Amino acid sequence: MDEHNCDIAIIGCGPAGMSAAINARVRGKEIVFLGSEFCTPKLHKAPHINNYLGFHSISGEELRKKFLSHVQAMGIEILKSRVTAIVPQENDFAVQTKEKVYNARAVILATGVGVAQLLPGEDEKLGLGVSYCATCDGGLYKNRRVAVLAYTHEGVEEANYLAEICEKVYLLPLYKENPKNHLHVHNNVEVIENSKPKSIEGETLVSGLKLEDRTLDVEGVFITRDSVLPDKLVPGLDIEDGAVKINRSLSTNIPGLYAAGDNTGQPHQLAKAVGEGQVAALNAVKYLDGKYSK
Numbered sequence: 001m002d003e004h005n006c007d008i009a010i011i012g013c014g015p016a017g018m019s020a021a022i023n024a025r026v027r028g029k030e031i032v033f034l035g036s037e038f039c040t041p042k043l044h045k046a047p048h049i050n051n052y053l054g055f056h057s058i059s060g061e062e063l064r065k066k067f068l069s070h071v072q073a074m075g076i077e078i079l080k081s082r083v084t085a086i087v088p089q090e091n092d093f094a095v096q097t098k099e100k101v102y103n104a105r106a107v108i109l110a111t112g113v114g115v116a117q118l119l120p121g122e123d124e125k126l127g128l129g130v131s132y133c134a135t136c137d138g139g140l141y142k143n144r145r146v147a148v149l150a151y152t153h154e155g156v157e158e159a160n161y162l163a164e165i166c167e168k169v170y171l172l173p174l175y176k177e178n179p180k181n182h183l184h185v186h187n188n189v190e191v192i193e194n195s196k197p198k199s200i201e202g203e204t205l206v207s208g209l210k211l212e213d214r215t216l217d218v219e220g221v222f223i224t225r226d227s228v229l230p231d232k233l234v235p236g237l238d239i240e241d242g243a244v245k246i247n248r249s250l251s252t253n254i255p256g257l258y259a260a261g262d263n264t265g266q267p268h269q270l271a272k273a274v275g276e277g278q279v280a281a282l283n284a285v286k287y288l289d290g291k292y293s294k
């Protein structure tokens with residue numbers, strides 16, 4: 001994998017991430033800004049926003065476009081790449097995506113709130129048969145049977161990739177749109193469209209995936225979602241009442257790691273997300289200046 005270096009990696013392209021990105025750029029930092037395909041579904045769905053100062057009675061979609069054009073006008077690129085893991089290292093963080101690993105001296109998590117509930121067994125078996133990245137972990141399942149739970153279209157690509165390595169791949173297209181419109185699968189992929197996953201089974205390692213109507217005999221379960229819970233992204237990250245635990249400077253328990261927006265807890269509101277994006281960016285800049293400009 002390629003290695004890239006930057007001052008600050010910003011994860012998530014919602015209002016919090018965009019605000020963090022423009023503020024880090026204003027302060028002259030090298031940033032890598034990683035987000036989802038569409039930035040951001042939450043704002044797009046807001047029919048009518050009446051509480052964002054200066055924009056009385058604007059639709060979420062209109063505001064979303066204004067935010068994106070602000071980011072663009074500042075020459076900031078949003079890399080449409082889902083982050084699958086962030087590993088704190090001695091002097092920086094390894095930010096892993098399917099395609100690349102980025103090395104960042106500080107990280108701002110602006111991932112919003114996504115998954116309300118994990119599958120039974122998912123948390124316990126993470127790293128023991130459960131993975132969020134086929135390109136990263138697929139090699140471990142050579143000649144084995146695996147399942148892909150595709151909550152996003154990306155899961156189809158992941159299944160086709162795994163089909164080249166694994167003995168057998170089951171694909172469950174669980175995203176909202178009619179799956180048949182999108183499916184071009186390798187002949188080693190069996191698509192299961194009419195059954196939902198219930199739990200991931202196994203004593204220590206994964207040994208099966210229980211569906212509504214049967215259990216699949218698999219040793220690996222790959223899951224693609226738009227967002228992964230923050231503590232699943234970053235090992236050792238403290239969570240309190242379901243949100244990333246932060247202090248007033250929006251730093252977490254891991255030095256150099258900041259969080260902003262809906263993922264830090266209630267209220268899940270736009271102005272808070274934008275404000276926290278700024279505070280996190282300015283404190284990340286302060287952290288870097290204190291550490292590296294002596």
Ligand SMILES: Cc1cc2nc3c(=O)[nH]c(=O)nc-3n(C[C@H](O)[C@H](O)[C@H](O)COP(=O)(O)OP(=O)(O)OC[C@H]3O[C@@H](n4cnc5c(N)ncnc54)[C@H](O)[C@@H]3O)c2cc1C
Pocket residue numbers: 011012013014015016017034035036038039040041042043045046047048049050051052081082083084110111112113114226227228260261262263268269270271273
């Ligand atoms: C229907 C609706 C109406 C609303 N109305 C209002 C309103 O009137 N007023 C108001 O103040 N607020 C409103 N909100 C709330 C507001 O939209 C949110 O508070 C705001 O979008 C939060 O911003 P955020 O940046 O924290 O998260 P989000 O907007 O959720 O953005 C997070 C982004 O990060 C991406 N992401 C997550 N994980 C990863 C990863 N691992 N790698 C890469 N990218 C990742 C996500 O896909 C997403 O694009 C409304 C929300 C909804 C759904």
